[in-house]
Amino acid sequence: xxxxxxxxxxxxxxxxxxxxxxxxxxxxxxxxxxxxxxxxxxxxxxxxxxxxxxxxxxxxxxxxxxxxxxxxxxxxxxxxxxxxxxxxxxxxxxxxxxxxxxxxxxxxxxxxxxxxxxxxxxxxxxxxxxxxxxxxxxxxxxxxxxxxxxxxxxxxxxxxxxxxxxxxxxxxxxxxxxxxxxxxxxxxxxxxxxxxxxxxxxxxxxxxxxxx
Amino acid sequence: xxxxxxxxxxxxxxxxxxxxxxxxxxxxxxxxxxxxxxxxxxxxxxxxxxxxxxxxxxxxxxxxxxxxxxxxxxxxxxxxxxxxxxxxxxxxxxxxxxxxxxxxxxxxxxxxxxxxxxxxxxxxxxxxxxxxxxxxxxxxxxxxxxxxxxxxxxxxxxxxxxxxxxxxxxxxxxxxxxxxxxxxxxxxxxxxxxxxxxxxxxxxxxxxxxxx
Numbered sequence: 001x002x003x004x005x006x007x008x009x010x011x012x013x014x015x016x017x018x019x020x021x022x023x024x025x026x027x028x029x030x031x032x033x034x035x036x037x038x039x040x041x042x043x044x045x046x047x048x049x050x051x052x053x054x055x056x057x058x059x060x061x062x063x064x065x066x067x068x069x070x071x072x073x074x075x076x077x078x079x080x081x082x083x084x085x086x087x088x089x090x091x092x093x094x095x096x097x098x099x100x101x102x103x104x105x106x107x108x109x110x111x112x113x114x115x116x117x118x119x120x121x122x123x124x125x126x127x128x129x130x131x132x133x134x135x136x137x138x139x140x141x142x143x144x145x146x147x148x149x150x151x152x153x154x155x156x157x158x159x160x161x162x163x164x165x166x167x168x169x170x171x172x173x174x175x176x177x178x179x180x181x182x183x184x185x186x187x188x189x190x191x192x193x194x195x196x197x198x199x200x201x202x203x204x205x206x207x208x209x210x211x212x
Numbered sequence: 213x214x215x216x217x218x219x220x221x222x223x224x225x226x227x228x229x230x231x232x233x234x235x236x237x238x239x240x241x242x243x244x245x246x247x248x249x250x251x252x253x254x255x256x257x258x259x260x261x262x263x264x265x266x267x268x269x270x271x272x273x274x275x276x277x278x279x280x281x282x283x284x285x286x287x288x289x290x291x292x293x294x295x296x297x298x299x300x301x302x303x304x305x306x307x308x309x310x311x312x313x314x315x316x317x318x319x320x321x322x323x324x325x326x327x328x329x330x331x332x333x334x335x336x337x338x339x340x341x342x343x344x345x346x347x348x349x350x351x352x353x354x355x356x357x358x359x360x361x362x363x364x365x366x367x368x369x370x371x372x373x374x375x376x377x378x379x380x381x382x383x384x385x386x387x388x389x390x391x392x393x394x395x396x397x398x399x400x401x402x403x404x405x406x407x408x409x410x411x412x413x414x415x416x417x418x419x420x421x422x423x424x
Contacts, residue, residue: 031252032248032251032252032255033248033249033251033252033417036244036245036248036249036252036284037245037248039244039245039282039284040243040244040245040248040282040390043244043282043283043284044282047282058284065277065285065287070251070252070255070256070259071255071289072248072251072255072270072286072287073277073285073286073287074284074285074286074287075277075284075285075286075287077283124418144418145415145418146416165418165420176418177416177417177418178252178416178417178418178419179394179417179418179419179420180418182391203357204358204389204390205245205389205390205391206336206356206357206377206388206389206390206391206392207390207391208377208391208420208421209420
């Protein structure tokens with residue numbers, strides 16, 4: 001059994017083990033809905049079903065609030081220096097990822113997370129950061145439709161999926177543009193808890209079933 | 213020509229008149245996606261097409277950041293005391309609206325906005341606040357599916373629409389639960405600018421066309 005299988009729903013009592021943690025990284029220039037779509041889905045789940053054993057928090061490099069791509073201020077609960085052990089990382093996209101593609105500190109941090117975090121996920125252009133960090137070699141992945149070419153340029157070995165709203169490749173899940181992060185997060189709830197939980201959250205947020 | 217018609221797209225040069233303002237009110241206990249869904253749509257539009265003459269900002273009662281229903285901190289650019297003249301108000305919902313239904317200060321503020329703001333809009337349970345403030349007498353409106361009964365209890369004269377994702381009743385637009393605010397905001401872009409702009413924003417955020 002590898003790490004991947006450790007992140008499926010299981011029947012052990014939550015008391016048997018520590019609570020598991022989903023970290024969502026915020027940064028200046030993050031596309032607001034890239035972050036808040038998954039936040040809404042995953043926090044609605046973890047808040048209403050604490051018995052499932054999962055929590056979610058936001059982090060930023062220095063723990064301070066960030067300014068989104070559209071100027072909304074978003075707060076973080078942790079910095080990368082005081083972040084709890086994560087079981088899942090969500091990396092949103094947005095114009096703020098452009099400098100990250102050449103930011104050795106951030107790319108090195110992402111590589112360290114890959115070594116430590118069993119399930120790495122991204123929204124929209126967040127996958128470009130994973131590609132730049134070398135995480136997507138030979139992997140199936142997607143990104144915002146307008147960045148599919150750049151994804152292939154950053155790593156020609158990526159098997160790009162141009163039609164799915166998210167791509168589950170085991171210990172890596174990438175999603176298409178912006179609102180697709182909501183679909184990816186609903187899939188996460190189904191995978192980490194069960195399909196019924198995901199249906200409940202989808203109903204609560206009245207999210208339309210995508211036509212594809 | 214009444215106020216309602218003043219809020220359609222027009223062909224006059226933006227230089228002919230002041231820029232128009234959309235205010236999105238934040239409060240403790242706001243459902244994060246209720247606020248950030250419309251924020252994403254409307255700020256993507258106003259940022260990428262400043263020539264359309266519209267701006268958007270967030271406000272809170274005291275201008276300070278608020279804590280969302282799921283614990284995310286969201287920042288405001290204005291307080292209700294320093295808010296620019298608004299042409300459109302967006303009132304999200306969330307658990308934080310429950311105390312508002314009995315908060316005379318907030319209800320009186322909402323009534324003052326109705327008298328001054330040509331187009332009042334709400335997301336999810338935001339319409340319950342409008343009902344409690346007396347804004348929905350005899351109007352067509354909707355809310356989160358789980359609050360439709362409460363909407364009728366608050367104001368039995370409301371003609372509730374139980375199937376639409378948003379209801380455009382002229383100088384008042386209400387939307388159904390949470391993610392429906394994205395649909396409402398896309399409709400706002402179509403109404404305040406044009407359908408082509410709305411299609412562009414929908415494509416950029418890769419939002420699925422609702423099946424209904």
